[in-house]
Amino acid sequence: MKPLIIIYGSTGTGKSDLAVELATRYNGEIINADAMQMYNGLPIITNKLTTEEQRGIPHHLLGSIELHEDPWVVTQFKKEATRIISEIRGRGKLPIVVGGTSYYLDGLLLKGLVEDQPALEGGAHPEAMLAKLREVDPVIADKWHPNDARKIRTSLEIYFATGRRASDIYAEQRIKKESKWASKDTAQTHGLGEILLFWLYAQREVLNERLDQRVDKMVRSGLLGETAEVYDYLQQRLAAGETVDRSKGIWQSIGFRQFEPYLTAVKATPDAGPALAKLKEAGIEETKAATRQYAKYQVRWMTMKTIASLQEEKLLDRLYLLDSTDISRWKQEVLEKGVELARQFLADEQLPPPTDMSDTAREVLAGSVERSNREDTPCRKTCDICQKTLLTEELWQAHITSRKHAKAVRGAKKRMLIPAHAVPSRSLVAVEPEPSEQDSKQHQ
Ligand SMILES: [Zn+2]
Incomplete structure (x- = not known):
């Protein structure tokens, strides 16, 4: 048996902590799948576990790229993560992938999803892309809206990356869809071995409150110092005449963008006390709003994309929602249930149905499945x-x-x-x- 544990979850649900707890108990090593935590430094902005919190567990792909580098595209992540998974197994240990970047996890886990490839980036005009797509895959070309550059590009990339038409791949997936909740032995056709998936979930209002408090805590622990560091670094690069693509990577991280007006004002008019205080306060509020927005986006990705894909690939019976809504019950609801499920999984015992784990699990999972079954x-x-x-x-x-x-x-x-x-x-x-x-x- 080649086991693999993957932990999905919004920011602020305690997924990194669960990963460490599982690794400690089951001889594991952790692979980070959070695009921002891949950047070196900036522990507060990127919300990395401290060395102490890592408790001696090896963490891979954590802080492994420099600030000026582009974030990894999915294919790059998939390649590296797959390599590290087999290295960890080579050491006789359990790989645990944990991340906030859902499309990294989806890309690793799911076949046929080749998204965000850089191949066509830069210069590819939407009309030219559509013309090319009409040539190689007219069926799918007719399905997409002419202005939907992203879908057109993705379909083209699938064609270039796999040599197969996206329309054929989708048709195949549709045929395979027949049985919805799979049996255990179908769940290992991915070359990744046996898979157990966790999704740490918290109800939105409760999570929002928690995220607001976390931003306040980040500010107290020196968020602004880090932000100023990034700001200075950016100014240096610009002054050196370098071109910086600010539409991605660390420049888009929550906690940097939102404080930029404040930092610019600090440089320009360091004595403007009240005006600066106002800008700082605005930065904090916007950071909170962006964090909440991002958490919401992560949940929507899960309910609208990941669950549908897992269902198609007959992996949905391996997705366990653990309810992190009530933080005072995190130990019982997340830690203990997660540890027990992992034990059963590793011992190759029969696992309970995911909908039996809690009322929240039943409601959220059933709701998502129902939505994804509603064929358009x-x-x-x-x-x-x-x-x-x-x-x-x-x-x-x-x-x-x-x-x-x-x-x-x-x-x-x-x-x-x-x-x-x-x-x-x-x-x-x-x-x-x-x-x-x-x-x-x-x-x-
Ligand atoms: Zn109309």
């Missing part, structure tokens, strides 16, 4: 009034019943641009469409 009906309709193309029947219905569409229709009627009978409208009910899974990515 593909279609492609364009609303000429709003100049909007919708790709599923559900989104189309949501659009033509939306307040926005109704408003556009009224405007168009007023301008007498269109005869009333030509208007697609069921605009008595105003329903805005749900936001799509195309979230803004802010932490990569």
Whole structure:
């Protein structure tokens, strides 16, 4: 048996602590899968465990790249993590991967997902990409909205990286989907061995409160000093005439961006006391807001993307949600349950159904599965009034019943641009469409 434990979880749920606890008990080594913690230094901004908290457990890919370097793309992470996993096994030890960067974990775990490859970055014009995609994979090209550069790029990258059409891969996955909750022996087709997955989850309001307190604590332990360090480093590089791509990497880390106006003002007018205090306070508030936003994004990624993929790959019965909502019960709910599950897993015993772990586990897992089973009906309709193309029947219905569409229709009627009978409208009910899974990515 080649066991592997992977720990997913939002920021602030205690996943790094669980990883250390498991490693201590089961002779493990830890692989970091948090893009920001891969940067060297800045322990407060990136929220790294201290050496003391690591308790002598080897941590890989922690602080292994320099500040000016680009964050790793998924394929690079997958390659390195896979190599380290087999090295750890070579030492007779248990690899434990823990991370906040969900697409790293997905990339490592799931087949057929080749996202965020750098191959086409820089200069590839959306229209040119679409033209190329129409050539190599017309089926998928027709599915994507012409403006959805990201999906077009991903499909092209899948083609270039695997030599296979994304449409074929998706069709295959669809066929494989038949049985939803898999048996134990199907869960090792990934070359990664036997897998046990944890998802540390906390209810949003409670987690938000905790994250706010954590930001205050970070400020007390010297967040601003670190931020100033990054700021000076950036200024030096700019002064040396270097080009710095600030759209990614450490420059996008939460806790740096938000304090930049303050730091700039400190340099310019160090004596402007009250004005500076105001900017500092704003920086703290924005850091809190961004942290909450990021935690929300992590949960949405899990419920909308990871769970659907795990289901397709018949790994969903290996995903254990541990409820970290009540921090005073962390020991019972997260630590003890996690330790016992890992013990059963390593002893090759029968594991309980993930939905039996807690009420929260049942609600959240069942809800996510239900959502991902709700098949969208593909279609492609364009609303000429709003100049909007919708790709599923559900989104189309949501659009033509939306307040926005109704408003556009009224405007168009007023301008007498269109005869009333030509208007697609069921605009008595105003329903805005749900936001799509195309979230803004802010932490990569
Ligand atoms: Zn419309």
